[in-house]
Amino acid sequence: MEGHSAGTQERVWAPGLHEQMELMQAKLDALMDHSSGGVAVYRPVNDGTDFIIVDFNHAAEEIEHVRKEETLGKSVQEVFPGVREFGLLEVFRRVWQTGEPEHHPVSIYKDMRTTGWRRNYVCKLPNGDVMAIYDDVTQTKRSELATRMGEQIFRAIANYAYDWEIWVGPNGRVLWMNPAATRVSGYAVEELTAMRDFPAPLVYEPDQEKIVRAFDAAVKGGTGHEQFRLKHKDGRTLWVEITWQPIYDEKGNSLGHRESIRDVTARKLAEQAAEVAEWEEEAILDTMAERVVHLDAEGSILWANRAACESAGMGREQVIGRFWYEMPLDWHETSESCPAMEAMQAGRRIEIEKASADGRLWFVQAAPLLDPSGEITGGVEVSLDVTKYAHAGAAPEETEPEARKSEAPVEVRDPPADSRPTQP
Numbered sequence: 001m002e003g004h005s006a007g008t009q010e011r012v013w014a015p016g017l018h019e020q021m022e023l024m025q026a027k028l029d030a031l032m033d034h035s036s037g038g039v040a041v042y043r044p045v046n047d048g049t050d051f052i053i054v055d056f057n058h059a060a061e062e063i064e065h066v067r068k069e070e071t072l073g074k075s076v077q078e079v080f081p082g083v084r085e086f087g088l089l090e091v092f093r094r095v096w097q098t099g100e101p102e103h104h105p106v107s108i109y110k111d112m113r114t115t116g117w118r119r120n121y122v123c124k125l126p127n128g129d130v131m132a133i134y135d136d137v138t139q140t141k142r143s144e145l146a147t148r149m150g151e152q153i154f155r156a157i158a159n160y161a162y163d164w165e166i167w168v169g170p171n172g173r174v175l176w177m178n179p180a181a182t183r184v185s186g187y188a189v190e191e192l193t194a195m196r197d198f199p200a201p202l203v204y205e206p207d208q209e210k211i212v213r214a215f216d217a218a219v220k221g222g223t224g225h226e227q228f229r230l231k232h233k234d235g236r237t238l239w240v241e242i243t244w245q246p247i248y249d250e251k252g253n254s255l256g257h258r259e260s261i262r263d264v265t266a267r268k269l270a271e272q273a274a275e276v277a278e279w280e281e282e283a284i285l286d287t288m289a290e291r292v293v294h295l296d297a298e299g300s301i302l303w304a305n306r307a308a309c310e311s312a313g314m315g316r317e318q319v320i321g322r323f324w325y326e327m328p329l330d331w332h333e334t335s336e337s338c339p340a341m342e343a344m345q346a347g348r349r350i351e352i353e354k355a356s357a358d359g360r361l362w363f364v365q366a367a368p369l370l371d372p373s374g375e376i377t378g379g380v381e382v383s384l385d386v387t388k389y390a391h392a393g394a395a396p397e398e399t400e401p402e403a404r405k406s407e408a409p410v411e412v413r414d415p416p417a418d419s420r421p422t423q424p
Contacts, residue, residue, distance in 0.1 A: 186233030204229035
């Protein structure tokens with residue numbers, strides 16, 4: 001080239017190591033944000049005997065029904081207890097040691113929380129972390145199995161599924177359901193399929209409107225999931241989670257939709273009860289003579305101390321999850337009278353005296369409970385038998401309403417992560 005010596009070469013800019021790492025991180029962030037498949041990043045610990053989750057994208061949250069915040073910093077074996085049996089933990093170790101990416105073939109993963117077919121691709125990142133990119137191919141696998149095995153074998157598999165599986169035709173009529181329906185609802189399959197306006201008679205009344213909307217969306221070909229309260233045949237109220245999605249034949253014609261219902265009562269009540277108190281608070285409240293009952297905003301009992309349970313003649317495991325009117329208490333004059341509900345409606349603390357049918361006199365304090373944003377999340381009532389003080393002609397100082405009257409609601413702090421679990 002004119003003006004250059006024969007030995008001169010043009011310089012080509014090449015990014016340095018820092019720029020390369022930034023570029024790699026930008027690509028990884030884009031993959032995490034926009035991938036339609038699940039993406040999880042794991043960091044080896046203890047010389048590769050275990051791996052800690054350091055990133056988890058939105059698609060993975062949807063696949064596994066778990067929030068990212070609940071996974072970060074935890075062992076993969078804690079979040080996914082079935083990972084060793086699934087065979088993926090050994091793949092992580094090999095990829096981390098060799099640096100060679102691997103495909104983990106389509107296999108079924110299961111633990112107490114979830115079950116499904118997964119297809120994984122695992123590779124090692126420049127910083128030493130291991131990344132898994134995977135898809136939930138459960139529906140594809142089920143379709144393949146149904147096509148290959150035929151209707152009879154498919155029914156045999158579906159009949160032993162843990163979840164309550166339902167096939168609803170294009171016109172909204174229930175065509176089939178598996179035996180798990182009886183385990184979840186208490187009703188025989190024949191009773192359920194013959195039930196008029198199914199599933200409305202099973203749904204707790206305040207939740208019926210949203211389930212009707214969900215059912216209409218499913219009949220129209222939509223997909224989704226919802227939680228609602230289901231009335232068991234024996235009178236209990238359960239929390240269940242329903243998912244639905246359309247079904248098509250090989251020509252693309254609609255066969256209706258599939259519904260899957262799982263009993264999540266234990267998980268739901270554990271989440272609610274975690275907001276009540278620490279273990280130490282339970283021990284303190286159980287030593288009190290006062291009867292203490294904690295309700296959620298809809299009147300369902302989250303917790304009651306020993307004195308309240310003994311007063312009702314019920315164990316705590318029988319009380320939690322019931323509505324206040326299902327717990328017989330002497331200071332509730334009628335099934336329409338609950339001081340805690342009255343306090344929530346009034347938005348302030350109330351103090352009252354009530355006489356029970358057996359002639360005893362009760363001093364009751366009740367107050368709404370507020371979250372940090374000021375929203376009412378529930379209510380608490382504390383009741384004391386003051387009959388002996390009334391008969392003596394004077395109540396003790398701690399039972400005088402005027403001495404402690406307050407118009408302010410009670411503000412509750414966020415409970416610690418290790419709040420006690422409860423049983424439904």
